[in-house]
Amino acid sequence: MKFIVSAITSVLLSYAFGLFLPWWSIMIVGLLVGYFIPQKRIFSFLSVFLGVALFWGLFALFVSTSNEHILAKRVAMLVIKKDSPLLLVMFTGLIGGISSGISAVTGRSLALLFKP
Amino acid sequence: MKYFIFSLSLLINAAMFYVLGTREILPLPLGEFLSVQEGVWQNAESTDFDFTSDLNLKGINGKVDVYMDERLVPHIFAEDENDAYFVQGYLHAKFRLWQMEFQTFAAAGRVSEIVGDKAVQFDRNQRRIGMVFAAENALAAMEKDDSTKAALDAYTNGVNAYISSLNKSNLPVEYKLLGYIPEKWSNLKSALFTKQMTYTLAGFDKDLEYTNALKVLGEDNFKLLYPELADSLYPVIAKGTVYPKPLADLMPPSTADSLYFNRRDSVQITSDFKPNPSNGSNNWAANGTKTKSGKPILSNDPHLSLSLPSIWFEVQLHTKAFNSYGVSFPGLPGVVIGFNDSIAFGFTNAGRDVKDYYEIKFKDESKSSYWFDSAWKNADQRIEKIKVKGQKDVLDTVAYTVFGPVTYDKSFKNELTNEKAYALRWVAHDTSNILKMWLLLNRAKNYDDYHHAISYFNVPGQNMIFASHSGDIALWQQATFPLRWKGQGLFVMPGEDSSYMWKGYIPMEENPHSVNPLSGYVSSANQRPADSTYPYFVPGTYEVYRAITINKKLEGMFNITPDDMKALQNNNYNVFAELARPILSKYVKRDQLSADEIAYLQQVENWNLMNDPLETGVTCFVHWWDSLYNNIYFDDLHQTPNTLVKPEKFVLLEALTRDSAYKFIDDINTTEVENLYTQVTNALKKATVQLNQLKKEDKLEWAKFKNTTVYHLLKNNAMPFARTGIMNGGGNGIINATQHDHGPSWRMVIEMTQPIHAFAVYPGGQSGNPGSKYYDNFIDTWAKGEYYTLFYMHKEDVSSELIKWKMSFNPVL
Numbered sequence: 019m020k021f022i023v024s025a026i027t028s029v030l031l032s033y034a035f036g037l038f039l040p041w042w043s044i045m046i047v048g049l050l051v052g053y054f055i056p057q058k059r060i061f062s063f064l065s066v067f068l069g070v071a072l073f074w075g076l077f078a079l080f081v082s083t084s085n086e087h088i089l090a091k092r093v094a095m096l097v098i099k100k101d102s103p104l105l106l107v108m109f110t111g112l113i114g115g116i117s118s119g120i121s122a123v124t125g126r127s128l129a130l131l132f133k134p
Numbered sequence: 135m136k137y138f139i140f141s142l143s144l145l146i147n148a149a150m151f152y153v154l155g156t157r158e159i160l161p162l163p164l165g166e167f168l169s170v171q172e173g174v175w176q177n178a179e180s181t182d183f184d185f186t187s188d189l190n191l192k193g194i195n196g197k198v199d200v201y202m203d204e205r206l207v208p209h210i211f212a213e214d215e216n217d218a219y220f221v222q223g224y225l226h227a228k229f230r231l232w233q234m235e236f237q238t239f240a241a242a243g244r245v246s247e248i249v250g251d252k253a254v255q256f257d258r259n260q261r262r263i264g265m266v267f268a269a270e271n272a273l274a275a276m277e278k279d280d281s282t283k284a285a286l287d288a289y290t291n292g293v294n295a296y297i298s299s300l301n302k303s304n305l306p307v308e309y310k311l312l313g314y315i316p317e318k319w320s321n322l323k324s325a326l327f328t329k330q331m332t333y334t335l336a337g338f339d340k341d342l343e344y345t346n347a348l349k350v351l352g353e354d355n356f357k358l359l360y361p362e363l364a365d366s367l368y369p370v371i372a373k374g375t376v377y378p379k380p381l382a383d384l385m386p387p388s389t390a391d392s393l394y395f396n397r398r399d400s401v402q403i404t405s406d407f408k409p410n411p412s413n414g415s416n417n418w419a420a421n422g423t424k425t426k427s428g429k430p431i432l433s434n435d436p437h438l439s440l441s442l443p444s445i446w447f448e449v450q451l452h453t454k455a456f457n458s459y460g461v462s463f464p465g466l467p468g469v470v471i472g473f474n475d476s477i478a479f480g481f482t483n484a485g486r487d488v489k490d491y492y493e494i495k496f497k498d499e500s501k502s503s504y505w506f507d508s509a510w511k512n513a514d515q516r517i518e519k520i521k522v523k524g525q526k527d528v529l530d531t532v533a534y535t536v537f538g539p540v541t542y543d544k545s546f547k548n549e550l551t552n553e554k555a556y557a558l559r560w561v562a563h564d565t566s567n568i569l570k571m572w573l574l575l576n577r578a579k580n581y582d583d584y585h586h587a588i589s590y591f592n593v594p595g596q597n598m599i600f601a602s603h604s605g606d607i608a609l610w611q612q613a614t615f616p617l618r619w620k621g622q623g624l625f626v627m628p629g630e631d632s633s634y635m636w637k638g639y640i641p642m643e644e645n646p647h648s649v650n651p652l653s654g655y656v657s658s659a660n661q662r663p664a665d666s667t668y669p670y671f672v673p674g675t676y677e678v679y680r681a682i683t684i685n686k687k688l689e690g691m692f693n694i695t696p697d698d699m700k701a702l703q704n705n706n707y708n709v710f711a712e713l714a715r716p717i718l719s720k721y722v723k724r725d726q727l728s729a730d731e732i733a734y735l736q737q738v739e740n741w742n743l744m745n746d747p748l749e750t751g752v753t754c755f756v757h758w759w760d761s762l763y764n765n766i767y768f769d770d771l772h773q774t775p776n777t778l779v780k781p782e783k784f785v786l787l788e789a790l791t792r793d794s795a796y797k798f799i800d801d802i803n804t805t806e807v808e809n810l811y812t813q814v815t816n817a818l819k820k821a822t823v824q825l826n827q828l829k830k831e832d833k834l835e836w837a838k839f840k841n842t843t844v845y846h847l848l849k850n851n852a853m854p855f856a857r858t859g860i861m862n863g864g865g866n867g868i869i870n871a872t873q874h875d876h877g878p879s880w881r882m883v884i885e886m887t888q889p890i891h892a893f894a895v896y897p898g899g900q901s902g903n904p905g906s907k908y909y910d911n912f913i914d915t916w917a918k919g920e921y922y923t924l925f926y927m928h929k930e931d932v933s934s935e936l937i938k939w940k941m942s943f944n945p946v947l
Binding site for chain 1: 147166176181
C-alpha cells in the first residue's frame with residue numbers, strides 16, 4: 019500500500035512541481051516522498067523510480083506519438099546514436115526514474131538518521 | 135552504518151544532480167534536456183497542431199489577421215504597413231528565431247559566445263573585415279529615413295513581442311542543445327543580417343592570391359591562366375549593345391607601372407574564410423511576344439548553400455498600400471523575391487569584385503599612425519572584445535584607415551614571415567539604405583517605380599529582373615560599383631598615397647541594363663555583365679556555362695507557358711561537357727587502355743550529356759576532366775608553398791580548344807615532355823582508379839555520387855537535423871545548379887496575367903523546428919522538380935477553403 023501511495027504521490031508532485039520549477043524538481047519530490055513515507059529503502063527507491071519513470075516515459079511517449087516521432091527520431095540519433103524513438107522514450111524514463119529514485123533513498127536515509 | 139548509507143546516497147545524489155544538469159561531463163545536461171516539462175520533448179509539435187490563436191499585443195495600431203494555408207504560409211492582412219512588418223517580425227521569430235539570431239551572431243563575429251574558442255579565428259576575421267562597422271553605417275542610413283526606420287522599428291518590436299512570450303520550455307531546440315537563451319532583437323541585428331548577405335554575395339576576392347600568382351608566374355602566364363574574358367561568353371547584356379563613352383576619368387596613376395603592375399611582391403596570407411564561389415542564381419523574363427498568354431513570365435532561382443532551416447521564409451503582406459507575396463529573409467521586413475498585383479521582381483548575383491586591399495605602413499607597433507600622402511596620419515583604433523564561452527574574453531585591436539579596417543597585420547595571419555599590414559576597401563562599408571529598395575519594390579506598380587527603387591541599392595551587386603502586368607520586362611545590373619582604371623585592384627595596391635584610391639562609382643545610368651529588348655527576353659546567370667566593349671573595368675568571379683544554355687533555350691522558345699519555364703529551371707543539360715567531351719575523345723590513346731578504362735570511356739561517349747540522377751556517364755566525365763585539369767595545372771600552381779588560385783574551368787577548356795600544344799600541358803616536374811595525348815590518356819587511367827572505387831560502393835550514378843544534402847546550420851554537429859541522400863540531378867554549370875550541398879534555394883515562376891499565376895518551391899519548410907512536420911516538408915517536391923501553386927490572397931478570399939488556420943493580432947493600447 020505504501021509502495022503505491024509513494025509511487026502515485028511522486029507522479030502527482032513531479033507534475034505539479036514541474037509546472038514552475040526546473041527539471042531537478044523531481045529530485046526534490048524524491049527527497050520528500052522518501053523522507054515522509056516510511057518503507058524499506060529499496061521500496062522507496064523502487065516506488066519513486068517507477069512513478070517518475072512512468073510519468074516521464076508515458077508523457078514522452080504521448081507527446082512523441084502525437085508528433086508521429088518526427089522529433090524523437092532525430093533526437094535519438096543525436097543523443098543515443100540509435101534510430102529509435104522508443105529507446106529515447108525509455109531512456110527519458112530511466113533518467114527521470116533514477117535521479118528521483120536515488121533522491122528517495124537519500125530522503126529515506128535522512129529520515130532514518132533521526133529515528134532512535 | 136546509517137550515517138554511511140546516508141552519506142553515500144547523498145553523494146550519489148549530488149553527483150547525479152551535477153552530471154545531469156551540466157555540459158562539463160556529458161555533452162548534454164540529460165536531466166534538463168530530456169525533462170518532459172522543460173526539455174526537448176516540449177518541441178515535439180503535434181502533427182495536427184492547431185495554429186489558430188488570438189493574441190493581444192502592444193506595438194500594433196490596428197487589428198491584423200493572419201490566414202495560414204496548409205503549407206504554413208502566413209497571409210498577413212493589415213491596414214497599416216508597419217503593423218504588417220510587426221506581425222512579419224513576430225512570425226519570423228515564432229518559426230525561425232534561432233536561425234535569425236545565429237546568423238546575426240555570425241555576422242557580428244560572436245559565434246565564440248555560443249560554441250567556445252574554436253570559433254575565435256572566425257570571429258576575429260568577421261570583426262577585422264569590418265562587419266559590425268559596416269552594419270553600423272548601414273543602420274545610420276536606414277534610421278535617417280523615416281519610413282525605413284518605422285518599418286524596422288515595427289519589425290523589431292514584433293520579433294521582441296514573440297521573444298517576450300518565451301520561457302524555458304518553449305525555446306527552440308537549438309538553444310536547448312547549445313545551452314543559451316535568446317537576447318532581444320534590435321534594428322542593428324537586421325542591419326547585420328544585410329551585411330551577412332553582402333558578405334555571402336560580394337565578399338569574394340582573389341587579390342592576395344593574384345598578387346602571389348603574378349610574382350610566381352610572371353605577367354604573361356598570369357594573363358593566360360586568369361584571363362578577363364571567356365571566348366564563349368554570353369554576357370548579361372547582349373553582345374553588340376553600344377555603350378556611351380564614359381564620362382569618368384579612367385587613367386591609372388603615373389606611378390602605376392613601377393609601383394603596381396611591375397612590383398613583384400608576395401603575400402604570405404591565405405584567407406581561411408571565403409564565401410562559396412558558387413553562390414549565384416538564374417533569372418529570366420520573357421515578354422508577351424514570346425509567351426502564350428501574351429503577358430510576361432518571370433523566373434528566378436537563387437543558388438545558395440542549402441540549409442535547414444532554410445534561408446527563406448514564404449510570406450504574403452497585404453496592406454492598404456500594396457499586396458506583395460514571395461520569400462522574405464528571417465531578419466528583415468518585406469518580401470525579397472516575389473511579386474505584387476502589378477509587377478514581379480527577382481535577383482541574381484552580379485559577382486563583381488568590390489573589395490580591394492592596400493598595403494599600409496604603420497609608424498610603429500601601436501598601429502596608431504600610418505604613412506599617407508607624405509605625412510603620418512592617425513588611424514582610428516577599434517578594440518574588439520570577443521566573448522568566449524567558458525573562457526576569458528579575447529581582445530583584438532583593429533586599426534581603421536582612410537581605406538577601411540586593416541584586416542591583416544602582425545597580429546592576424548602571419549604564420550609565415552610576412553608582417554605586412556593590409557587595409558580593406560569594401561563597398562559594404564559605405565553608408566546606404568538597401569532595405570529601402572525592398573520596401574519600395576513591394577509597392578512598385580511599374581517600370582519607373584522599379585527603377586527608382588533599385589537606385590537605393592549599393593551592395594551586393596545584383597542583376598535585378600523585372601516584369602509587369604502592363605507588359606514591360608527589364609534587367610539592371612545594379613549597385614554602386616567602384617570606378618577603376620584597367621587592372622586596378624587585381625593585386626594589392628600601395629596604400630601610401632591617395633592616387634590609388636577608387637575615383638568614385640560608375641554612374642547608375644551607365645550600369646549594364648536592358649529594357650524591353652527586341653529579343654523578347656532578358657536573362658542573367660552570374661556571367662560577366664557585358665562584353666569587352668563595355669567601357670569600364672569589371673573584375674569579378676563569373677560563371678560561363680549556365681548562361682549559354684539559358685540563352686540558347688530562350689532564343690528558341692515561343693508560346694511559352696509557366697510549365698515551360700519550370701522545365702527550363704530544372705534543365706540538366708551539361709553544355710560544358712558538350713564542348714569538352716570532343717577533346718577527351720580525340721586525344722585519348724585507345725590502344726593503351728585496359729578493359730575498365732575502355733568501359734568508362736564508352737560511358738562518357740554514350741552519355742546523353744544530361745546530368746540526370748541515374749546517369750553514370752556524367753560521373754565518369756567529371757572524374758576524367760578533373761584528373762586532366764590536375765595533370766595540367768597542379769605542377770604549375772604548386773611552385774611555392776602558397777598554393778595559387780585555380781584557373782576557372784573555362785580557361786582550360788578554351789585553351790585546349792584553341793591549341794593542343796597549350797604551354798601548361800607539360801609537367802614541369804618530370805624530365806620527359808608530356809603532350810595532350812599522354813595527359814588525356816593518363817587522366818583517364820587516374821580517373822579509372824577512383825571510378826572503380828565508386829563502382830564498388832555503388833556510387834557511379836550521378837545522384838548517388840553527388841548525394842544532395844541539405845545540412846542544418848550547425849553542419850556536422852547536427853546531422854540528424856539534416857536531409858541527406860536526396861536523389862536529384864543537376865550540378866555546377868547546369869541550369870538546375872544543384873550540387874552536393876548548394877543549389878536552387880527557391881524556384882519561382884510568375885506569369886503576370888490577371889489573375890497572376892504563381893508557382894514556387896524551396897528545399898525546406900516554413901517551420902525551423904526539427905520537431906515539426908513543417909520543418910522539411912517541401913524538400914521532396916523540390917527534389918522532383920515540382921512546384922506549389924501559390925495562393926495569392928485578396929480580400930475576397932478570406933473564407934477560402936485553402937485557409938487552414940487564422941491568427942488574430944489585437945492591439946493593446
